[in-house]
Amino acid sequence: MQDPIDQRPSRIVVDLDRLSHNLRGIRERVGVPVMGIVKANAYGHGLVAVARHLQAQGVDQLGVAFLEEGMKLRQHGIALPILVMGGIFGPQAAQFIEHDLEITVSSLAKLRQVEAAAEALGRKAVIHLKIDTGMERIGVHSYSAGPFIEAAAASRWCVLKGVYSHLACADDPDSPMTAQQLERFLDACAHFERIGAPMPLRHLANSGGVLHFPDTYLDMVRPGILLYGVLPDPASRATVDTRAALSLRSQVIYFKVVRAGNPVSYGATWAPQRDTRVVTVPIGYGDGYPRGLSSRGRVLIRGQAYPVVGRVCMDQFMVDIGSGSAWNEDEVVLIGEQDGAAVSVESLARAAGMSAYEILVGLNERIPRQYVAA
Incomplete structure (x- = not known):
């Protein structure tokens, strides 16, 4: 029987080839x-x-x-x-x-x-x-x-x-x-x-x-x-060619139409001004996805960037896809690249009022990790 954690829709993917690339670049610079x-x-x-x-x-x-x-x-x-x-x-x-x-x-x-x-x-x-x-x-x-x-x-x-x-x-x-x-x-x-x-x-x-x-x-x-592959500070200069080795991915698990004025998530802090499509993603601050991204974060679905809306919950959050399309089990990229679009660790840190360090080390062991290389 397959381990349930292996079937969990949320996962961290670490590209080992990028890690190798970063190490080579650092070595070449410092000698x-x-x-x-x-x-x-x-x-x-x-x-x-x-x-x-x-x-x-x-x-x-x-x-x-x-x-x-x-x-x-x-x-x-x-x-x-x-x-x-x-x-x-x-x-x-x-x-x-x-x-x-x-x-x-x-x-x-x-x-x-x-x-x-x-x-x-x-x-x-x-x-x-x-x-x-x-x-x-x-x-x-x-x-x-x-x-x-x-x-x-x-x-x-x-x-x-x-x-x-x-x-x-x-x-x-x-x-x-x-x-x-x-x-x-x-x-x-x-x-x-x-x-x-x-x-x-x-x-x-x-x-x-x-x-x-x-x-x-x-x-x-x-x-x-x-x-x-992440810069230590917004003031830092990219004098070494590095590439982000980590991506954070999940999937759509629910789709609904939310009527205008109906609030979404805890505290009723956000409500759409018109009828809109909202999907639910099964990851939250209990996994290390910051609560500070409530109504501030962005994710990628089918290569399009969409906003996180309402408060991030412990295990889930919601995304407003407007008139866009999404089906259950569609991939959601929280950190990383999809169809030419990207969400960086640095951009999430800015949105959440945190540092890139906090974003990365906050991703805890509840999220399974997958390692890939060419």
């Missing part, structure tokens, strides 16, 4: 190793499937946010180096080492916790130092990083593989903050030379850095949303 960021379920694209594909494409390293993401990749046979970028929670230190995960060490106290766990296991930990150059999130301030660097370089139980920071404003090519952060980071890194220690792998550029700031490429880059 240094690439750490593919697959945190948050690979930005909604599917953690394990995307990691497997990137591994097959020869990406140099993977980056995740949390221990459990790294453990899941190891459990599914991903052999690449994996950096866990979130601030380490001390009691988890041993599990990082046991699963061969690289650890972000963001303070001297965290370094001591990792050293203690490594010594107890009799096995060295691989670490990257986090330097705070302006995010004020985690990491030792660049101006006081000297003792931190010295302790890490002298550690008997840690292999110091990398040192990194995070760019706060690189999505905007005109922001002066990126140059300031680069200068602070390089000043901190210069301490390795001052104490005669080997320089670890330096990585700084995120998607915005890749797009706009070649000076931040250093020894490795960490593209996230750009790897999936």
Whole structure:
């Protein structure tokens, strides 16, 4: 018997060829190793499937946010180096080492916790130092990083593989903050030379850095949303040829004529001014399709763009097709392309008053994912 989820009319389709295209474009631009960021379920694209594909494409390293993401990749046979970028929670230190995960060490106290766990296991930990150059999130301030660097370089139980920071404003090519952060980071890194220690792998550029700031490429880059073919910010410039890898598709499940003045959906926030045709689509904010698209979103049916009307429900929403035609089981494109027309993640984000990141990572596991390649 076929699994009901395989028959569900709503689905995410991930084009692996586009993912490969994006990785090639980033590599050609930067000319240094690439750490593919697959945190948050690979930005909604599917953690394990995307990691497997990137591994097959020869990406140099993977980056995740949390221990459990790294453990899941190891459990599914991903052999690449994996950096866990979130601030380490001390009691988890041993599990990082046991699963061969690289650890972000963001303070001297965290370094001591990792050293203690490594010594107890009799096995060295691989670490990257986090330097705070302006995010004020985690990491030792660049101006006081000297003792931190010295302790890490002298550690008997840690292999110091990398040192990194995070760019706060690189999505905007005109922001002066990126140059300031680069200068602070390089000043901190210069301490390795001052104490005669080997320089670890330096990585700084995120998607915005890749797009706009070649000076931040250093020894490795960490593209996230750009790897999936989406620009990180409306101000970003498309200096790399990327293509959106994800599309979100559903089907018409109901058709009716709504008379003029009869409100549609919760709260009676929208009603047609004249008799119109309305179809129902079986996906909603319970799947991650934002409620903020109520009477603001647009979808494609038979190559035509139509507006979402009334409030988006948890499991369904309605579309006004006017005098257009649609039959039950007709394809509805929520994100993606159909017959020469397109709805982009960026356009949905603008309509919903959200970021493209929020749109992608909000698409949850209730939606089945399908992976395609030529």
